[in-house]
Structures are given as structure tokens and as C-alpha cells.
Amino acid sequence: MTVNTSRRGFLKAAAATGAVLMVGLRPDGVLAAGGEGAMLNPFVRIGADGSVTAIVKHIEKGQGPATGLSTLIAEEIGLTMDQIGYEFAPSDPQVYNNLLFGPFQGTGGSTAMANSYLQYRQAGAAARDVLIRAAAAAWDADPATLDIVDGIVTGAGQSAPLGDFVAAASGLEPPAEPALKDPGAFRLIGNPDVRRLDSEIKGNGTAMYAMDVHLPNQMVVMIARPEQRGALATGFDDAASKEIKGFINAAVLPNQAGVAVYAENTWAAMQARDALDVTWDVSAAETRGSDQIEAEIRAALDAEPVYNVNKSDAAATVAAIDGAASVVEKTFYFPLLAHAPMEPLNCTIEATEDGGILLHDGCQFPTGPHMAMAEIFQLPMEKIRINTMLAGGSFGRRATPSADYQVEAALAFVMTDRSRPVKLVWSREDDLRSGYYRPAFGHKVRVGLDDSGSIVGWEHRIAGQSIMKGTAFEGFSVRDGVDHSSVEGAADTPYLIPGAHFGLTDTEKATSTLWWRAVGHTHTAYVMEVMMDMAADAAGQDPVAFRLKYLDGGEADQQRMAGVLKLAAEKSGWGNAPAGRSQGVAVHKSFGTYVAEVVEISGNADDGVRIEKVTCAADCGVAVNPDVIKAQMEGGIGYGIGHVMRDQITLTDGAVDQYNFPDYEPLRISDIAQIDVHIVASAEAPTGVGEPGTPPAAPALANAIAAASALRVSSLPMAENGVSFV
Amino acid sequence: MAISLKLNGKSHEVDAEPGTPLLWVIRDELKMTGTKFGCGVASCGACTVHLDGEPVRSCQTYIEDVEGAEITTIEAMADTKIGAAVQQAWVELDVVQCGYCQSGQIMSAVGLLSENPKPSAEDIDSYMYGNACRCATYQRIRAGIQRAAEILEA
Known part of the structure; x- marks a missing residue:
């Protein structure tokens, strides 16, 4: 090849x-x-x-x-x-x-x-x-x-x-x-x-992903990594690795982040890496566990927020809620999540005849690794080329501000005489344990209602680990100290909520944080839509009708959001679920696209929940490829639901507890029986479809479970917090 | 050690140590890349191939155990009646997204249809449980298998 x-x-x-x-x-x-x-x-x-x-x-x-x-x-x-x-x-x-x-x-x-x-x-x-x-x-x-x-x-x-x-x-x-x-x-x-x-090419085995690159004379490199983030490799004993046929060499990476193990093929690299005995300096390593991360976030939620996100009168909001006829409140916690694209991360670097470098990569942010390569190899930009190949999923993982895996490959290559191409391969364990994560976040919300069941105040505190701060992308997202990606979907909600106050506190990063399909919306949509449901419940009103009250009389933003909500309600048979079924609804705008979803379940939290049907309505402006859009909604729903059902990344003494799919269980084919997607006809400019299907899926499921079980799941994953699935 | 493999109807002599997973012989030695590496612990199904007609996870199938067996990979599926029907259905319904798991999905789907020509949704969910798709193309996989059954019945 x-x-x-x-x-x-x-x-x-x-x-x-x-x-x-x-x-x-x-x-x-x-x-x-x-x-x-x-x-x-x-x-x-x-x-x-x-x-x-x-x-x-x-x-x-x-x-x-x-x-x-x-x-x-x-x-x-x-x-x-x-x-x-x-x-x-x-x-x-x-x-x-x-x-x-x-x-x-x-x-x-x-x-x-x-x-x-x-x-x-x-x-x-x-x-x-x-x-x-x-x-x-x-x-x-x-x-x-x-x-x-x-x-x-x-x-x-x-x-x-x-x-x-x-x-x-x-x-x-x-x-x-x-x-x-x-x-x-x-x-x-x-x-x-x-x-x-x-x-066709993806169904007959001929599609070429970066993992399929086989350059003449290439070496495969895997990195021996520390269990705790921030530990430094100071040396190694490769006596056992030398017994592995196909092992070539090992070397501490220039940044001491790990040890590069060079081999003739992937299996030899895997075995030789397992056999390597590395000495780590753990003096600066992360030692906190996820319990401490959660405790820190919950403590931040109990204190006054550092940032007044929407520059509102917090005291007035608090006073309105304190004087309200009824108050609903909830504290939420969202764990770290891994992206786990199906193709483990990898890329291949070779020297070219013109003295340049060629990177073969399922490359999501070419400019990042391009600049990093120029720096590492001390070459002008035009001497670096990138062959972008099909990528086996990403969900955000391939786009890191640090170009992490491409830099790893470059460091492994720069240590050689560059006569042999280097193919860096990650295992699934590398992916889950040494990766970047959707940061942990917490929300604490209080909503006050008057006698007629109308909202008079919405106090919303958010605390968590900023994605953008400290990265090259800080300037894009951080304004007046507020990382927009921490509050998007809440502070800029299209709902016209009277007396809304949003506050934010950053907590320390215990891991690398990274955008994960739908970024901040992965937690803000859950909180907004579960709180809306709780408020509707407290008001004794239908969840769809209650939401529409806060979209009435608005501009196009509110009208489009109301449009998808009504369409999803109509197509799902909202309010007329068959006997033994329960429905939950959520609607959310992200990346310019409006999506409403109704999840219909059978069973309940104690006896076991089965997801029977998800009905989705999406307004993404002009629908260029309607069937691709449907597929993205189907996939976005599955991605959102799969993770809230049973996935989390946890740390013990700074080390990741999960190792592979058996304990970071993907959504399986039997988890969702049916998904129906309806697209709103529109002449507006096209907006995103890759991410917006994800945010409403989890709260719609949570609201369906609440309808069936009187259980409001506020900490995730659901399977660890009182919900069994069948 | 030298091992003789019969893969997609052809004989191959390969040099591999005992304990080497069939997956890496197929991918790195024979350079047939349609069979994918996803987890290495038989938990995702991306590496599924047929061994004497039965789907197996090639990441947990060792090279010394397959000598003499008929190994079939995605590259030969178009030459089989069921494989061609499944591939046709996959294109008709645009099942794939990133596509990385789909070789394994198709190998399992062919295995299912070989023993159950008209599987119900429940049959499909049960048989295909071990094939993960991170893009969550599952409902099209389910529909694709049922469409392939129709094609085969026609």
C-alpha cells in the first residue's frame, strides 16, 4: 500500500x-x-x-x-x-x-x-x-x-x-x-x-484513515505514559522490551512527558511498551481524586460567584425569589467525560526530499499542528505539509489547542535520524487515560414562581473548569474574565426569563480540559431544561406550554425555538403517550441551530428504563443535505444519551480509574429503539448540525425519567445515581 | 515462527510470534487495512473478521489458532451474496458516518443474516450488541440489516 x-x-x-x-x-x-x-x-x-x-x-x-x-x-x-x-x-x-x-x-x-x-x-x-x-x-x-x-x-x-x-x-x-x-x-x-x-468506500474497507498509513520502512511508536498527569519520566529500563521481537529502541521524550518506544510494527510496540520499566518523578504530579474535584466545585457553588455573567442585579433576583410564592431549587454535578472517537489517535510523520516534513493525519485543526511542526523542526511554514485523511470520529478530541498528539509524534521523530517515518499510535487505554476531558461542572439554580406559576426570579450559579483559559484560544472566548464556553446555553438562553441572574466561578483544572461535542451546552442545556421542567411541575402546567410562555412575543430567536418545540410536540404525540410510556421534552439552541427532542421511555428508574423513541425537530436554516442532517441528529442524540446513561471519567490520587470500553461503556444498539427526525423548512443561512442534536437529548431523557419515577437526576451518570436501564 | 494463513481464498506465509493477534497480522503484515483496531480487548467489534464463516474479534484471536482456517475480511465481502446485499443496503441507507467501525458492523451483520435470514429488531439488537459505533449510527444499522434481508429475499 x-x-x-x-x-x-x-x-x-x-x-x-x-x-x-x-x-x-x-x-x-x-x-x-x-x-x-x-x-x-x-x-x-x-x-x-x-x-x-x-x-x-x-x-x-x-x-x-x-x-x-x-x-x-x-x-x-x-x-x-x-x-x-x-x-x-x-x-x-x-x-x-x-x-x-x-x-x-x-x-x-x-x-x-x-x-x-x-x-x-x-x-x-x-x-x-x-x-x-x-x-x-x-x-x-x-x-x-x-x-x-x-x-x-x-x-x-x-x-x-x-x-x-x-x-x-x-x-x-x-x-x-x-x-x-x-x-x-x-x-x-x-x-x-x-x-x-x-x-461505498466506508462499507467495503477501502476508505483510508490515518491509522491505515503504511509508509515504506516506517516505525511504529507508542508512548509510555505516567499514571498521574504531570509526572516526568527520568529514566527507564528496557531489558524486558529488548526481548520483544520487533522492538527497536526507547527514548525519553524531550519534554519528559513520557518515553517513546520505537518498534517495527504495532503489536511489537504495544508489547515493548508494556515491558518497559519507567522511572517517574511524581513530585509535581496531580494527586487529587475526582471526589476532591467535585467537593471543590460544590464549595464554589455555595459561595458568591466570582463573575456576574449577565451583569444583572443579583440582589434583586435573590429578593424576588425570597419573596416568591414557591421556589424550586437544585444543584447539579457533571463529571469528566472522554471523547473516545472510534479510531484511536494516531498520525505519521516523514521527512520529504525537499528537506521538509509531511504529516499524515485525520487533522481537525491543520493550522495548529502546522505551526507546532514548524517550531519543532525549525522549518518555515511552507516546508511543512499536512495530508489530511478521513478521521474515525473526533467529537472535539482531534482539535486541541496544544496539537497534543501531533506534537508527540514530532518529538518522537525529531529524536531520530529522520531516515524512517514515524507512525505514532495510541491505544484505547491511552485515549481514555491520557487524554483531554469534558471538564467537570456544577450548577446551582433557584427559581421563584408567583401565585400564578410564573417565573419571578432565576438565580443560576455555575462553577467548573474553564476550557479556554490558559490556551491559545483564550482571546476567542474569554471576555471580562468569563469563558463564554462555561456559560453558553445558559446566560444567552433565548428564553425570556424575568429576573435572571447568571454567576460563574472558575475552579482549578485537575486534567486537561477540552471541548466535547457541544462544549458548554453539554451541561447548560441539561440544567436549563431540567429546571424548566421542575418549574412547570411546580406551576402545575404542561412542560411544553410552560416553555412556550417564555418564548411568546419574542423575535426570530424565540420564534424559531418555539417552532421546533411545537413541531417535536406534534410529531411525538406529546401528552398522548401509550399506556406504560412516559415522555420528557427539552429544547435548546446551540451553534445557531434550534433543536427540540421528546424522549419516550417505558419502565421507571427502579424497575429499569428503556428508551423507546426519540422524536427530534431541528431548525438549522437551509438544510443542504437533509439526510446528513438527520444522521447528525440521530448520532448527536445517541452520543448525548450514551454518556449520561453510564459514563464518567474518575480519578483516584490523580490517576484515571477507567481503562477501556468495558468500564467506559459506549452506547449500544439496544439502548435506543427508535429515533425520528423532522427538519424545519427554512430559507435562513445554514447553521451547524454536528453538535446541536446532543444538548437536548440528556435533559429530555431526565425529564422522561422524572415523569415516570418522580426522580430528578441531578448528578451524572444516571446509572450511578439511581436509574437502572434495561 | 512461519505460519500459513488462508485469507480471502488465498494462502499467505507470514512470520509472526505465537500470541500475535490475527488483527495485527492482517493489518501490519498483510497490509489489509479494512479490518480496524478500536479497543484491543474485544469490546468494540471494529476488528471483526470471519473464521470459517463465523464472526470473531481478530484482536483476541491468536495467530497460532487460525492455521488452516478460512479467514475472511471485509475486502472479500462484495464477493459473497450476503455481503454484497449488506453493502448495497448500507449505501442505499447511508448508514455510515465516520465509518471506522463499519467494516466490523458489516462483518457481524453478514454473520447474523447467515444464520437468521429475517431477523427482527430484537434479534438484531441482541446479535449486534458487541459492535460499538461511537457515531451512534445504530438505527440505520438496524434498518440496513432489514433492508439487506429484503434484498436477499427478492
Whole structure:
């Protein structure tokens, strides 16, 4: 097996033939087609045979951008979906940046479609424009009379495949602002019958993930890691490792974070690492347990919050609640969670003939590791290249501000003579024990209601471990001391809640913290929606009707949230559950998308809960690939529910207690019997779909359990806090 | 030690120590990468292959125990009637998301349909329990198996 190690070389070679049309942004930001200038920034490549390739700037980790961005280009040119293929873009923060991230290439925050929607449509429209003008010139016709349908240029009484005009089109200057298709004429965007472009290869074993890289003469490296975060390797005895066939060498990493074990293959690396006897300096290591982390968070919730998040009058809120006819209150605790993508982390580094470095990686934030490699190898940015490959899941894990695993591989490689490529492989144990976690958080909420059951005050304290502080991303998220990712989904809720006060206190980080599918919304949605349910219960009102009271009379934000709530209620048969079934509802906005979910269960907390049906309604603006959106909602629901059912990462004396899937049990096929997803038709700009399905799932389940059992689960996971599942 | 393997109908001579998991011989020695490493403890099913027609976890199947057996991997599934039907159903329904577990899902699904041509939802949930999908594509896996059963019945 060989891996394409020279994508740029290929692009240059293709350009030299002349019979290739490249369309993209020139350095000055103007769309350009053909010629050397356009070669720099391609989004669309068209071969002389008419084959069209979308250059996809976002990682494909299952969430669908390979299909989605290709759909935009195919739509604007006038192709069928089987007339377009895709390739992943090289690392280039100037050209392939996420338009919402600044000069930084990366996928995250459910922005792949949101930031690409116009950019990729324009690239497709620009390609269409020059192809039509080239055909018009060849046929001596008015371009306005020509069209491209299913890859065929037609008009003026003639028709020909678009490949016939690639050479001529590549010499034409495209318009600065190409005319985009009228949405009423869309054939692919919004079409529920469009299929994923990566289904076949992922079903027949030919899809290539970074784990599948086999470079000639490569070594496999695994890292012997300390049990306690922050312990330093000071030496090792590799006598037993030397008995393992295929073991090559071992060396303490330059930062002493572990010992790199080099071997001829993966199995030898695993065995040799197990056999290695490492000496650790634990004087600066983490020694706290998760009980202490939880105690610290609960203590912070009992004190005045450090930050007044929404700059509200806290005393007035407290006074309103103290004078209320009734008060509901609850304290919540959310444990550390691992991401555990199916493909254990890995990447491969090789030296290139031009003195550079090539990284093969399911790379979510190319610019981060790109900069880190340049620093470690002391090379200019243009000498570092990244071959982005399919990724076997991420859920946030591949995007670390520190480029953690890529840096590990680079450190392992920089210690060698660089004659042999280094493939760094993590085991599942590495993934669960040495990774980054969704931080632990606590919430303490008091809600006051008047005689009529209306909210008069909402006091909401949040305490936990900031994700962004102390990282390169601090500037993006921290304002006046408040890390927005700690409070998003609560302090900026679309609900129009009178007398709402949100306070935040940061607690110390006992582990590395990291965004985990839906980031802060993973805990804020749970608290907001369980409290809404408790308030509705105290008011003696229907949970859906109660929520709608706080969305009535609002702007589009409130109306869209109410829209999905009503749709989910209607489609789920809200209030009319079959005998023996109980329903719970939750609605939440995250990443610009509104999602409501109704969970229907049988049984109860004592006898065993079975999740019979989840009904989901989503409003994500224009639904580019409706079936991909449905799949993301299905997956987001499963991801949210699986973890709250039974997963947590715990620490004892600073060491992670869980080791592998047997004690960090994934959602299984039997856990959810049915999921129905309904998408709201919308002409609004498209927003995210990878994450927004997750936040409402857990509180909807919690509310269903409460309806069946009179048990309000406020500490997670549920299975450790009074709920049995069947 | 030298071991003779019969994989996807072909014989291979490999050099591997006793105790080496079949998974790593398939992936690292034979360089057939459709069979995936997910957990190494038979807890996720990503490494599922067929041994004499029965799904097994190749991460917990040792090389010295498979000499002489017929080993089949995802790469040969299109050549089998049931495998082709499952693959067709998977594409029709766009079952995959990240796709990393799907080779193993399909190998298990073929195992199920081989012994139960018309499985109920409960049959599927029971048989497929050990195949984890972190993307949670489960309901499409369930539908995909039932669609494959239809294709095979037609």
C-alpha cells in the first residue's frame, strides 16, 4: 500500500498540462479561474475529461462536509452528484481558513457548512461562468442562452460535455461576484435523495484513515505514559522490551512527558511498551481524586460567584425569589467525560526530499499542528505539509489547542535520524487515560414562581473548569474574565426569563480540559431544561406550554425555538403517550441551530428504563443535505444519551480509574429503539448540525425519567445515581 | 515462527510470534487495512473478521489458532451474496458516518443474516450488541440489516 505523499506535486503536474481548470480565490481575494494565480487557491478542479473535484477544506469525521461542500459546487455548476468527487485541501491558513476563525484552518463549533455555504457556491458558480462563456465562444452563441444540466452544456441548438470546454475556460477571467443560482432552482441543495459520497468506500474497507498509513520502512511508536498527569519520566529500563521481537529502541521524550518506544510494527510496540520499566518523578504530579474535584466545585457553588455573567442585579433576583410564592431549587454535578472517537489517535510523520516534513493525519485543526511542526523542526511554514485523511470520529478530541498528539509524534521523530517515518499510535487505554476531558461542572439554580406559576426570579450559579483559559484560544472566548464556553446555553438562553441572574466561578483544572461535542451546552442545556421542567411541575402546567410562555412575543430567536418545540410536540404525540410510556421534552439552541427532542421511555428508574423513541425537530436554516442532517441528529442524540446513561471519567490520587470500553461503556444498539427526525423548512443561512442534536437529548431523557419515577437526576451518570436501564 | 494463513481464498506465509493477534497480522503484515483496531480487548467489534464463516474479534484471536482456517475480511465481502446485499443496503441507507467501525458492523451483520435470514429488531439488537459505533449510527444499522434481508429475499 502506498500513500499519496505529494499532493502539491500532483497539482503542479496537473497545471502543467493546461487542460485543467482550477477555480478559487486569488491572494487578493478575487475569484479566479485557470492560470498560475488560480493554482494557488483551488476549491474546484476540473480535468480535461470533465471530472470535477471539490477541494474540501474541512475534515470529514462523519459529519458530512465531503458530501456537503461537494453538493454546493455540483449545484452551482449544474452536475449530478455522481459527477463530482472530493479531495481534502492541503494545510494553508490563508486560503483554506475557516472564515469564522480568522486566518486559521480548522473544523469545529459546527461551522463547516455555515462558513462555507457562500464560498463554495461562489466557487462553483465561477466555474460555471467560465465554462459557459467558453462554450458560447466556441458555438458563437450568447452565453445567456446556454445552460449546464447534468454536466452537459446545452443551448443554441447544441450540446456537449463540459469537459470539452475546460481548456478554453481555463484562460478566462471569472467575474468577481458570479451570479448564484436562485434557491428556487436548486436540484441538489435540500434534496433528501442526495447520498453521501463516502458511503461505498466506508462499507467495503477501502476508505483510508490515518491509522491505515503504511509508509515504506516506517516505525511504529507508542508512548509510555505516567499514571498521574504531570509526572516526568527520568529514566527507564528496557531489558524486558529488548526481548520483544520487533522492538527497536526507547527514548525519553524531550519534554519528559513520557518515553517513546520505537518498534517495527504495532503489536511489537504495544508489547515493548508494556515491558518497559519507567522511572517517574511524581513530585509535581496531580494527586487529587475526582471526589476532591467535585467537593471543590460544590464549595464554589455555595459561595458568591466570582463573575456576574449577565451583569444583572443579583440582589434583586435573590429578593424576588425570597419573596416568591414557591421556589424550586437544585444543584447539579457533571463529571469528566472522554471523547473516545472510534479510531484511536494516531498520525505519521516523514521527512520529504525537499528537506521538509509531511504529516499524515485525520487533522481537525491543520493550522495548529502546522505551526507546532514548524517550531519543532525549525522549518518555515511552507516546508511543512499536512495530508489530511478521513478521521474515525473526533467529537472535539482531534482539535486541541496544544496539537497534543501531533506534537508527540514530532518529538518522537525529531529524536531520530529522520531516515524512517514515524507512525505514532495510541491505544484505547491511552485515549481514555491520557487524554483531554469534558471538564467537570456544577450548577446551582433557584427559581421563584408567583401565585400564578410564573417565573419571578432565576438565580443560576455555575462553577467548573474553564476550557479556554490558559490556551491559545483564550482571546476567542474569554471576555471580562468569563469563558463564554462555561456559560453558553445558559446566560444567552433565548428564553425570556424575568429576573435572571447568571454567576460563574472558575475552579482549578485537575486534567486537561477540552471541548466535547457541544462544549458548554453539554451541561447548560441539561440544567436549563431540567429546571424548566421542575418549574412547570411546580406551576402545575404542561412542560411544553410552560416553555412556550417564555418564548411568546419574542423575535426570530424565540420564534424559531418555539417552532421546533411545537413541531417535536406534534410529531411525538406529546401528552398522548401509550399506556406504560412516559415522555420528557427539552429544547435548546446551540451553534445557531434550534433543536427540540421528546424522549419516550417505558419502565421507571427502579424497575429499569428503556428508551423507546426519540422524536427530534431541528431548525438549522437551509438544510443542504437533509439526510446528513438527520444522521447528525440521530448520532448527536445517541452520543448525548450514551454518556449520561453510564459514563464518567474518575480519578483516584490523580490517576484515571477507567481503562477501556468495558468500564467506559459506549452506547449500544439496544439502548435506543427508535429515533425520528423532522427538519424545519427554512430559507435562513445554514447553521451547524454536528453538535446541536446532543444538548437536548440528556435533559429530555431526565425529564422522561422524572415523569415516570418522580426522580430528578441531578448528578451524572444516571446509572450511578439511581436509574437502572434495561 | 512461519505460519500459513488462508485469507480471502488465498494462502499467505507470514512470520509472526505465537500470541500475535490475527488483527495485527492482517493489518501490519498483510497490509489489509479494512479490518480496524478500536479497543484491543474485544469490546468494540471494529476488528471483526470471519473464521470459517463465523464472526470473531481478530484482536483476541491468536495467530497460532487460525492455521488452516478460512479467514475472511471485509475486502472479500462484495464477493459473497450476503455481503454484497449488506453493502448495497448500507449505501442505499447511508448508514455510515465516520465509518471506522463499519467494516466490523458489516462483518457481524453478514454473520447474523447467515444464520437468521429475517431477523427482527430484537434479534438484531441482541446479535449486534458487541459492535460499538461511537457515531451512534445504530438505527440505520438496524434498518440496513432489514433492508439487506429484503434484498436477499427478492
